Every structure is written in structure tokens, then in C-alpha cells.
Amino acid sequence: MKQSPLLSVKNISVDFGSGRKKFRAVSNVSFDVYESETLSLVGESGSGKTTIGRAIMRVHPISEGEIIYRGERISGDLTPKAERLVHQKIQMIFQDPMASLNERAKIDYIVSEGLYSFHLFKDEAERVAKVEQALRDVGLLPEFATRFPHEFSGGQRQRIGIARALVMEPELLVADEPISALDVSIRAQVINLLNKLKRNKSLTYLFIAHDLSVVRFISDRIAVIYRGRLVELAQSEDLFRKPLHPYTRALLTAVPTPDPEIEKKKKIIVYKPAARSPDEPAPSWIEAEPGHFVLGTEKEVNSWLKL
Amino acid sequence: MSGALLLSAEDLVVQFSLRGRKLTALRGASLELFEGETLAVVGESGSGKSVLAKTFLGMLDKNGTITAGSIQYRGKDLARLSRERDWLEIRGKKIAMIFQDPMTALNPLKTIGEQIREVIELHRGMDRRQSKIETLKTLEAVGIQDPERRYRQYPHEFSGGMRQRVVIASAVACKPEILICDEPTTALDVTVQAQILDLIKALKAEYAMSVLFITHDLGVVANVADRVAVMYAGQVIEQGTVDEIFTDPRAPYTWALLASLPQLGVKGEDLFAIKGTPPSLFKEIKGDAFAPRNPLALEVDFVAEPPIFDVSPTHWAKTWLLDPRAPAIRPPDSVLRLREKLLAERKLS
Ligand SMILES: Nc1ncnc2c1ncn2[C@@H]1O[C@H](COP(=O)(O)OP(=O)(O)OP(=O)(O)O)[C@@H](O)[C@H]1O
Ligand SMILES: [Mg+2]
Numbered sequence: 001m002k003q004s005p006l007l008s009v010k011n012i013s014v015d016f017g018s019g020r021k022k023f024r025a026v027s028n029v030s031f032d033v034y035e036s037e038t039l040s041l042v043g044e045s046g047s048g049k050t051t052i053g054r055a056i057m058r059v060h061p062i063s064e065g066e067i068i069y070r071g072e073r074i075s076g077d078l079t080p081k082a083e084r085l086v087h088q089k090i091q092m093i094f095q096d097p098m099a100s101l102n103e104r105a106k107i108d109y110i111v112s113e114g115l116y117s118f119h120l121f122k123d124e125a126e127r128v129a130k131v132e133q134a135l136r137d138v139g140l141l142p143e144f145a146t147r148f149p150h151e152f153s154g155g156q157r158q159r160i161g162i163a164r165a166l167v168m169e170p171e172l173l174v175a176d177e178p179i180s181a182l183d184v185s186i187r188a189q190v191i192n193l194l195n196k197l198k199r200n201k202s203l204t205y206l207f208i209a210h211d212l213s214v215v216r217f218i219s220d221r222i223a224v225i226y227r228g229r230l231v232e233l234a235q236s237e238d239l240f241r242k243p244l245h246p247y248t249r250a251l252l253t254a255v256p257t258p259d260p261e262i263e264k265k266k267k268i269i270v271y272k273p274a275a276r277s278p279d280e281p282a283p284s285w286i287e288a289e290p291g292h293f294v295l296g297t298e299k300e301v302n303s304w305l306k307l
Numbered sequence: 308m309s310g311a312l313l314l315s316a317e318d319l320v321v322q323f324s325l326r327g328r329k330l331t332a333l334r335g336a337s338l339e340l341f342e343g344e345t346l347a348v349v350g351e352s353g354s355g356k357s358v359l360a361k362t363f364l365g366m367l368d369k370n371g372t373i374t375a376g377s378i379q380y381r382g383k384d385l386a387r388l389s390r391e392r393d394w395l396e397i398r399g400k401k402i403a404m405i406f407q408d409p410m411t412a413l414n415p416l417k418t419i420g421e422q423i424r425e426v427i428e429l430h431r432g433m434d435r436r437q438s439k440i441e442t443l444k445t446l447e448a449v450g451i452q453d454p455e456r457r458y459r460q461y462p463h464e465f466s467g468g469m470r471q472r473v474v475i476a477s478a479v480a481c482k483p484e485i486l487i488c489d490e491p492t493t494a495l496d497v498t499v500q501a502q503i504l505d506l507i508k509a510l511k512a513e514y515a516m517s518v519l520f521i522t523h524d525l526g527v528v529a530n531v532a533d534r535v536a537v538m539y540a541g542q543v544i545e546q547g548t549v550d551e552i553f554t555d556p557r558a559p560y561t562w563a564l565l566a567s568l569p570q571l572g573v574k575g576e577d578l579f580a581i582k583g584t585p586p587s588l589f590k591e592i593k594g595d596a597f598a599p600r601n602p603l604a605l606e607v608d609f610v611a612e613p614p615i616f617d618v619s620p621t622h623w624a625k626t627w628l629l630d631p632r633a634p635a636i637r638p639p640d641s642v643l644r645l646r647e648k649l650l651a652e653r654k655l656s
Contacts (some may be wrong), residue, residue, distance in 0.1 A: 012616075045467070052595060115482035181354040184523055188567040195577070210619035214528070217569040217578065254501035255372050256526025258568055258645065260549045261652055263530035268501040 003031035004071070005187070006204050007090075010074070012065035014051050025051045025164070027228040028064070030285070033172070038198065038205040040236075042216045042251070049208045052225075053174045056206070057092050058083075067179035069172075088118055091165035093176035097157035101149040107160055108145035111135065114168045134167040137201075138193060155186030157211060159193065166197065170288045176208045191218060212255045216240055225249045226271075233293040244294045244304040274300075310342025314363065314402075314485060319376035319386070321367065321541075330588045332358045334541035335376065335494065337615075340485065345511065345518040347528040347549070348578055349564065350538030353585055356521045358536070360487050363519075364404055364476075365394040386635070400430045403483040405474055407490040412463040412474045420446075420458030423477045431480040448513070449476040450506055468499035472506065479510050486511070487519045492527065504530055525568055529553065534621070537561050540585055540596035547622035554646045557616075557624040559604070560597045562638040571641040579641055595627065603636050613652055 014026040026048040033039045041049045055058045056067055058074070067075040074086045091114075094100040101110055111131045114120070121127040132142035138159040149157060158178060165173060175194070179187045195218060197203055209215050215222060216236055223233040224247065232245040243249045250271035256263060276282075283296045288305055296304065321333040333355050339637045340346050348356050361367050362378060365388060378385035380397075388394060404605055406412050414422055420442055427438040427445075439458075446454035449472040457492040462470055471491060478486060490505060492500035508531065511518050520531050528535055528549065535552040537545040537560065565571070566579035586592050595601075598608035607627050616629035627633055637643070 044498060073413035117585065129559050155584075184564065185351060186584075188569075188578040189571065192577045192580055210567075212497065213569045217572045217574060250348070250498055254497040256497075256501075256504075256524060256530050257648060258529050258565070258570055259652070260529040260532075260553055261649065264525070266501075266530070268498075270502065270503060272396045 002033060005068075006035045006070060007033040007053070008068040009056070010065050010068065010220070012052075012055060012062045012067065014048070014055050014060050014140075015063045025207065025228055026055065026062075027224075027275060028045075029228075029230050030065075031230065031233060033204060033206055035204055036198070036202050037220040038207055038218055038223045040207040040209060040219040041223060041225055042209060042212060042215055043211065044251075048064050048228040049210075050176055050227055053092065053206065053208050056174060057090060058086055071290050084118065086169050088114075089170055089194055090172045091168050091170040091175060093158075093165055093173060093175040093178045096181050097154055097161055098149075098181070100161055101157060105148075105151055106145065107135075107147055107149070110149070110160060111145070111164045111167050113164065116170075120168070130167050131163075134163040137166055137197065138163045154182055155299045157291070158182060158186075158190050162190075162193065163199070166201075170203070172204045172206065174206045177210070179214060180209070186286075187214070187288070189290070194218065212252065213257075229295060231295045232293065234289075237290070238292050242289075242292075244288055244292070244307075245296065245300065246274075246304075250282055309584075310344065311389075312339055313342045314340040314380045316362070316375055316378050317360070319362060319378065320374045321355075321362060321371055322374050323368070323371040327368065327591055332371070332541055332588060333362075333376075334588075334592065336538070337376075338536050338543050338546070340517055340519055341534075342517055342531040345508075345520055345521060345531050347520045347532035347535045348387070348538060349521075349523060349525065349528055349535060351523070351585055351589075352563075354538040355541040356538055357489055359405065360489055360499070360519065360521060362401055363485075363487065364398045364640065366398070366404075366460065368645070369568050378390075394640065399426065399478075399483070400481050401483055402485040402487065403478040403481065404487040404489065405471075405478050405491045407493050412477075413470060415462050418459050418461055419465070419473050423473070423480055424605060426477050427480050442476075445476045445480045446473075448479075448510065451476070454499070468495055468503065470651070471495065471499075471503055475503075475506065477511070482514055484516060484518045487521070489521045490523070491520075493522070493524075500527075500625075505606055507531065514629075525553075525565065526570070537564065540592060541588060542598070542625065543625070545622075545624040547618070547624075551619065551622040554649050556638065556642065557618055557622075557629060558597075558626040559601045559628065561624070562642050563597075563601075565645060566639045566641045579639055592611055595625075601641070606635065 009031050011028050011030050013028055016023045016025055043049050051060060055062050062075050066073055072082055108131055111134055115127055131145055135142050140159055179190050221235045222236050222239045224231050226247045232248045243252050250269040253269050281297050285293055285295055287296050287300050290300050294301055316338045318335040318337055319333045320335055323332055341503045350356055373386045373422055424438045424442045427433055427441050443454045451457050451472055468654050492503050532549045534548050536543045539560045545561045563581045581600055586596050592621040594610050595608040595613055598604040600647045607626050613625050615623050617623050628636055
């Protein structure tokens with residue numbers, strides 16, 4: 001997987017508020033997303049996952065660092081051309097299929113919205129064809145185009161949300177908890193759909209989620225965030241087999257498994273950040289094992305590796 | 308099971324009237340809760356889990372009524388209880404409930420301490436001073452540090468997990484016999500969820516309660532439950548010990564529910580997904596309600612509703628597959644793999 005990355009997030013920080021109320025939601029975060037992979041960001045609510053996704057989508061300005069897409073900077077002030085690139089090639093899917101669709105618009109308009117704003121069609125016939133194709137891609141019938149969102153189930157609405165992103169022919173999909181609001185059975189349908197689209201359209205996903213069982217199933221690599229900082233990043237199976245950072249370990253043991261025997265014996269770990277004395281070196285981003293990165297001091301990482 | 312039968316619902320039917328139409332949310336649901344146990348109720352959204360729980364507290368929405376069936380509890384039929392005065396003897400005092408969203412259960416304008424204290428004063432007939440002391444004790448019992456200071460704070464000053472602890476505190480403050488938890492951890496992060504589950508288990512032991520735990524997460528079921536009731540379209544379709552449900556499920560819907568778990572998926576392959584959606588509860592349902600979504604459905608499933616078949620003294624299921632005349636049909640591979648895995652672990656330990 002050692003091509004050049006599709007997306008590089010380089011040392012970004014995001015601040016909210018100003019003056020004394022200033023609050024750093026994301027702090028010095030870096031990672032790369034390679035073409036055709038699924039990279040997942042996991043962490044508790046408020047850890048900054050969604051903020052990172054939105055910073056990439058240019059919803060939140062970043063206060064430090066830069067974001068590079070196919071070698072071009074897409075953060076900060078942009079030329080209209082670069083701006084267009086972001087809004088077409090990177091699409092977002094949201095958590096709540098109910099809230100993210102305009103209730104009064106027909107599906108046809110909802111799916112076409114991006115096409116209209118960027119005039120991505122020659123004529124009406126082409127627009128209709130694109131919408132119908134996007135609906136088919138997500139397993140919906142083209143005739144659904146004339147209906148309204150409230151006529152659909154949660155799973156179908158999430159498909160509509162995905163169709164709306166696909167119609168733009170994106171390369172990168174930022175999916176922010178796209179299945180958390182869905183029921184178990186529908187969840188499986190949407191996971192399968194996302195995986196199929198990834199294969200058939202060679203899409204790349206940045207997947208933001210807190211449900212680790214789903215994340216393990218769909219991700220190639222996983223990045224763990226704690227209070228606005230990346231604390232660990234590894235191949236998905238490596239992370240589950242050998243979590244290094246104490247926060248990652250606490251997170252993984254907390255995930256319930258469908259096994260009564262194991263669950264009944266489980267001892268939960270509560271993570272408390274270690275207090276550091278000022279003469280200790282600051283933690284840094286260390287490659288502990290090939291492709292397995294963790295935030296810690298040299299000494300800490302060595303001790304975690306021995307566990 | 309551990310104790311005597313404490314609460315039982317028999318063939319409960321609940322209907323809601325909605326703009327002139329009738330929705331049948333419970334279509335003859337039966338369930339037993341024994342003393343000292345945790346019974347998990349699982350099932351898809353809309354299957355009737357919350358409605359069932361609310362019937363035990365006389366808390367159905369105004370447009371809903373119990374039209375048939377009974378709820379036996381300590382010699383009373385709760386399904387026949389209509390006077391609010393009678394319910395006050397039970398609700399909160401004998402049977403308490405924790406809801407999914409802790410924010411809706413708390414009054415944002417009152418301090419945490421006052422909210423719990425009032426419950427104690429009302430239900431346990433204590434005076435102000437006594438009920439305050441009891442409140443502080445309860446706050447401590449649910450793991451809230453510095454209860455004196457926390458007593459004077461408002462809900463918004465608490466994190467999601469802390470708020471859920473407060474809600475739990477006010478539910479157990481009156482030492483109820485039965486604690487009903489309706490998805491108490493769905494809105495929480497996994498690490499916080501794990502702590503809340505531990506807390507509920509600890510309080511259950513400390514206060515000698517029986518727990519009815521509603522969830523759609525089978526991992527959570529494995530963690531908390533002694534027994535499991537699986538609901539589909541307004542009925543309990545299978546009930547058994549947690550081991551029976553995980554290693555020897557019998558109803559096709561239970562198979563489907565287990566098979567959709569991402570933990571049972573094989574990376575790179577499709578996850579098992581249940582096709583379609585649950586049936587409309589506005590219409591009359593013929594046969595086995597799951598049949599239209601069940602690729603393995605038998606002909607009889609579309610015609611007649613299956614009765615309850617016993618699998619063991621603690622395990623029953625409502626599926627024609629258990630009829631002696633039914634063909635032998637195997638559960639999906641992933642369910643068999645789960646069974647193998649769990650049984651192998653048993654042998655090891
Ligand atoms: N006040 C009401 N009026 C009309 N229908 C209702 C009312 N309350 C519940 N229902 C319906 O009863 C059925 C069962 O609902 P219930 O809330 O018990 O489902 P649930 O299993 O708890 O689902 P979830 O997992 O989503 O919480 C649903 O079809 C629901 O729409
Ligand atoms: Mg419910």
C-alpha cells in the first residue's frame with residue numbers, strides 16, 4: 001500500500017471559540033489515507049472525530065497544519081478550481097438519515113442537489129440518468145425519485161444519503177457514523193452496500209465511528225483518537241491483536257462481544273491519562289512496529305510492547 | 308432459575324389508535340421474570356420492547372390500551388389496574404424504570420440532589436433531613452464522587468455517563484423489586500457503557516433486584532443477561548437462558564439476529580443481512596410474522612401462526628421448525644460457527 005496518499009492530514013489543529021473561551025478540539029493530528037482503503041477514526045464522543053471529518057470537508061477552518069489532496073493543498077484559502085475539487089471529489093455521508101434529508105424535497109431533487117450546484121450535467125436527460133443510476137447503485141428503484149423522504153424506512157433513507165454522495169462521482173467518502181442510527185438488520189445491509197461500492201467504484205473511505213465491532217469488520221486501518229489527539233494507528237487486525245496505548249486497550253476491552261462466558265468474566269479497564277512530571281520527555285508519534293504507530297515516550301512504548 | 312416467578316405477562320395485546328386506525332403493537336406477548344435474575348429483551352426497532360415494558364408501569368401513551376391478556380405480579384393483575392392511585396403504589400416504588408436518554412428523565416431546572424430527594428421523600432415517607440442523607444448515600448452507591456458537591460449541581464453540569472448514573476440513582480433510591488432498563492447505554496460511548504453495565508450488575512446484587520434489560524445489542528445481552536426473550540412484531544418468539552439463545556437458538560428470526568452481528572462476519576465477504584422490513588402492525592398478520600423475510604420459510608409459515616414449542620424446561624420457541632413434521636433445516640453457517648466457538652471455549656475452561 002505504499003503509493004502516494006490520496007489524502008494527507010498534516011499536523012492539523014482545530015480551535016473553537018476565541019479568547020479565554022478558546023478550546024482546542026483537535027490537536028496536531030496527522031494521518032494519510034491511501035487510495036481504495038478504508039481508514040476508520042474511532043474514539044469516544046467529543047474526542048474530535050467528527051471535527052476532523054468536517055475540517056477535511058472545509059466546514060471547520062483549521063488553525064494549524066494543512067490538508068493535501070492528490071498533492072494539492074485543500075485547506076486555507078483556495079482557488080475556485082481547488083474549491084470545486086474538494087466539493088466534488090470528497091463527499092460526506094451523515095449519521096442521522098432522518099435529519100440529513102430535506103423533508104419537503106422529492107428524492108429526485110435531494111439526489112441532484114450537488115449536480116445542480118456544480119452544473120455537472122449537459123442536459124436534463126443526463127441529470128435524470130445520473131440520478132437513476134445513483135439510486136440503482138444503492139439498491140433503490142429509479143421510480144423512488146418522485147417520492148418524499150418520509151415515505152422511506154431508516155435504511156432506505158441512509159441509502160438515499162449515499163446516493164446523493166455517489167451521484168457526484170466522488171473518490172473519497174467521509175462517512176460520519178453512517179450506521180449508528182440504524183437497526184441491527186438494516187445496519188448489515190448498509191455495511192454490505194458500502195463494501196460493494198468500495199469494490200465496484202474503487203472508492204476510498206474515511207469512516208468515523210464508535211462501534212468497534214463494525215469498524216473491525218470494514219476497516220483496513222484504524223486510527224484511535226483521545227481528546228483531540230491521535231493516540232494509535234495500525235492495520236485493523238494488528239490493532240485488535242496487539243493494542244499498545246492504554247486508552248486503546250481500555251476501549252477494546254469495553255466492546256461487548258456476543259459471548260456470555262467471556263462477558264461475564266470481563267474486568268473493565270478505566271483509562272486515566274498518566275500524570276507527567278515536567279522533566280519527562282513529551283510523548284511523540286512512534287512507529288512501534290512496522291505500520292503500527294502510537295503516541296508515547298520511548299520508555300512508555302517499550303513497556304507497552306512488552307505487555 | 309434462581310428464584311420464584313415474580314412477574315409474568317400472558318398473551319398481552321396492546322393497541323394504539325392513530326388517526327382512526329388501529330396499530331397492534333403487542334400481539335399476544337408472553338414473558339416471565341424470576342426473582343434475582345436479569346432478563347434481556349432483544350429485537351428490532353418497533354418490535355414492541357418498550358411498549359411491553361411500559362405496560363408493567365401503567366405508562367402506555369394515552370392512545371394505547373391493553374385489550375387482552377394479563378400481567379401477574381404479587382397476586383394482582385396489573386393489566387386491570389386503572390386507578391392512578393393504585394399505580395403509584397407500584398410505579399417507582401416496586402417497579403422502577405430507566406430510559407434510554409438520561410436527559411429526558413431529568414428536570415434541567417432542578418438540582419440533581421433535589422430530584423432524587425423528592426423521589427425518596429414521596430415514596431419512602433422520610434422527612435427532608437433523612438431523605439437528603441439517603442440521597443447522598445445513593446449517589447455514592449452509583450459511583451458519583453464528592454456527592455455533597457454534586458447534590459447541588461444541575462443536570463447540564465454532568466457528562467452523559469454521569470447523568471445516566473443519576474437516573475439510575477433515582478430509580479434505585481426507593482429500593483424497587485424490579486428495575487426495568489430500556490436501552491440505558493445506547494447513547495453512551497463503549498467505555499462508559501461498560502461502566503454503567505457493571506454498575507447495574509452491582510446494584511442488582513446490592514439491592515436484591517430483578518432486572519428487565521431492553522437492548523438491541525447482543526454483546527450487551529451476553530454481558531448482563533441470565534435469560535433472554537427475543538421479540539418480533541409484537542410477540543416474544545423465543546425465550547431461553549443466555550447460553551441456550553447463543554449456542555442453540557431455534558427460531559429463524561433469532562438466527563437472523565445473531566447472524567447479522569459484525570463480529571460473526573468474515574472480512575471481505577458480505578455480512579448476513581435480513582432482507583426487507585418488519586410487517587406493518589396496522590394490518591392483520593397471518594401465519595409466522597417473520598415468514599416474508601425468511602428465505603427458509605415453510606409453506607405452513609404463511610398460513611398458520613406457530614404455537615410455542617418447548618425445547619428444554621428453560622427454553623421455548625414459536626416456530627414451525629420445532630414441529631415433529633417439519634423438515635430438518637440448519638441455521639446459517641455463521642450461527643453454527645458461533646456455536647462451535649462458544650462450545651470450544653467451554654471445553655477449554
Ligand atoms: N403512542 C403510540 N402511538 C402509536 N403507535 C405507537 C405508540 N407507541 C408505540 N407505538 C408503536 O408500537 C410499536 C412498538 O413500539 P416500541 O416503542 O415498543 O418498539 P421498540 O421495540 O421499543 O423499538 P426501539 O428498539 O426502536 O426502541 C411500533 O410500531 C410503534 O410505532
Ligand atoms: Mg424502545
